[in-house]
Amino acid sequence: MPISKLKQSKERREHLLECSLQLFVEKGYFNTAIRDIIAESGVGTGTFYNYFIDKEDVLKALLDGFAETIINGIKDYYIVEESIPERFIETKRITMEIFAQNEKLSEIYSRVAGASAPIDQCIKAFEDKLIGFYSGNIEYGIRKGVFKLIPVAPIAHSILATEKFLLYKWVVLKDITKEEMINMVVSFHETLAVGLLRNP
Amino acid sequence: MPISKLKQSKERREHLLECSLQLFVEKGYFNTAIRDIIAESGVGTGTFYNYFIDKEDVLKALLDGFAETIINGIKDYYIVEESIPERFIETKRITMEIFAQNEKLSEIYSRVAGASAPIDQCIKAFEDKLIGFYSGNIEYGIRKGVFKLIPVAPIAHSILATEKFLLYKWVVLKDITKEEMINMVVSFHETLAVGLLRNP
Numbered sequence: 001m002p003i004s005k006l007k008q009s010k011e012r013r014e015h016l017l018e019c020s021l022q023l024f025v026e027k028g029y030f031n032t033a034i035r036d037i038i039a040e041s042g043v044g045t046g047t048f049y050n051y052f053i054d055k056e057d058v059l060k061a062l063l064d065g066f067a068e069t070i071i072n073g074i075k076d077y078y079i080v081e082e083s084i085p086e087r088f089i090e091t092k093r094i095t096m097e098i099f100a101q102n103e104k105l106s107e108i109y110s111r112v113a114g115a116s117a118p119i120d121q122c123i124k125a126f127e128d129k130l131i132g133f134y135s136g137n138i139e140y141g142i143r144k145g146v147f148k149l150i151p152v153a154p155i156a157h158s159i160l161a162t163e164k165f166l167l168y169k170w171v172v173l174k175d176i177t178k179e180e181m182i183n184m185v186v187s188f189h190e191t192l193a194v195g196l197l198r199n200p
Numbered sequence: 201m202p203i204s205k206l207k208q209s210k211e212r213r214e215h216l217l218e219c220s221l222q223l224f225v226e227k228g229y230f231n232t233a234i235r236d237i238i239a240e241s242g243v244g245t246g247t248f249y250n251y252f253i254d255k256e257d258v259l260k261a262l263l264d265g266f267a268e269t270i271i272n273g274i275k276d277y278y279i280v281e282e283s284i285p286e287r288f289i290e291t292k293r294i295t296m297e298i299f300a301q302n303e304k305l306s307e308i309y310s311r312v313a314g315a316s317a318p319i320d321q322c323i324k325a326f327e328d329k330l331i332g333f334y335s336g337n338i339e340y341g342i343r344k345g346v347f348k349l350i351p352v353a354p355i356a357h358s359i360l361a362t363e364k365f366l367l368y369k370w371v372v373l374k375d376i377t378k379e380e381m382i383n384m385v386v387s388f389h390e391t392l393a394v395g396l397l398r399n400p
Binding site: 111113114115120124150151153154155157158160161162164165166168169172173175183184185187188190191192193194195196200 | 310311312313315320324350351353354355357358360361362364365366368369372373375383384385387388390391392393394395396400
């Protein structure tokens with residue numbers, strides 16, 4: 001494909017994703033039909049199916065891009081901060097800020113889990129990507145002798161679990177403010193970090 | 201009310217709750233109507249409304265009883281184990297065993313969150329009860345000088361968040377076994393406990 005065509009194709013996919021996200025937030029994921037997405041985006045029916053198989057495929061693409069954004073945000077921080085304990089704590093602040101900046105997508109993520117098997121698989125792909133990345137970072141700290149040799153998977157799961165739970169308290173329940181959400185996630189990791197460190 | 205009447209009333213409420221839970225699992229919470237509960241339990245329509253306002257009220261009662269079961273299970277362990285660090289870790293094993301023994305209720309809990317505001321409030325009441333109890337136990341450890349003076353709420357939230365997330369991985373996704381779920385929750389708390397202890 002020539003570069004201009006490729007760019008156009010990418011932009012069209014991005015446009016479809018943006019319209020979908022808008023509709024998922026306005027009408028709810030379950031009340032949005034593919035024909036709504038097609039109408040909102042102004043593309044032909046065939047065009048939609050050039051990019052996506054079904055609605056779950058759109059959700060999957062949205063969450064996949066979201067995981068990339070979070071991981072890239074963390075990687076950017078790694079360039080400026082070398083201390084492993086500092087990274088362990090401060091990257092959680094960055095993660096929660098990215099969740100907060102992408103409020104619409106955060107709300108979809110927080111609301112749709114448990115509803116059906118295909119949706120659960122979309123959520124699982126998103127979460128597995130993050131858990132895998134978190135695990136890699138903890139393993140790096142172990143290899144460098146900064147962290148103790150502890151089982152990594154339970155810690156990586158607890159990190160995402162805590163982020164997810166406090167995100168839900170903010171974005172769905174409105175029970176805590178954005179600042180409280182961020183501060184609670186960071187505070188938890190300050191305590192947890194002591195349990196991880198070889199020499200606290 | 202005479203004792204025999206009171207007993208009959210309690211038993212009838214219990215019977216309605218059991219029938220509801222059965223239906224919620226078989227048909228899904230959202231596909232179960234109050235008339236289904238009435239038909240399944242064989243009581244009159246008026247009888248149902250003597251005990252519950254609506255379907256959310258049934259869910260609330262089920263989750264409320266579930267929280268009591270978990271808290272009582274933990275309290276029973278406190279009678280046999282005095283060590284605060286040991287309690288901090290081992291009560292998580294007990295909690296996850298209670299979740300596992302009540303698989304139906306665990307599945308409802310894991311599936312319904314985020315679907316509607318009234319349901320979110322049922323879930324929140326259940327979770328607040330557990331988080332409040334967990335907080336009280338950590339505060340006790342701080343008062344006794346066993347735990348450091350750390351912010352309690354983030355830790356209490358991370359405990360429930362991790363339990364909830366790994367429960368979901370077992371009961372909804374079937375991605376881990378019951379034993380893996382329990383072991384991961386316990387392992388996480390072993391690491392976290394070191395971060396809490398004044399003298400690890």
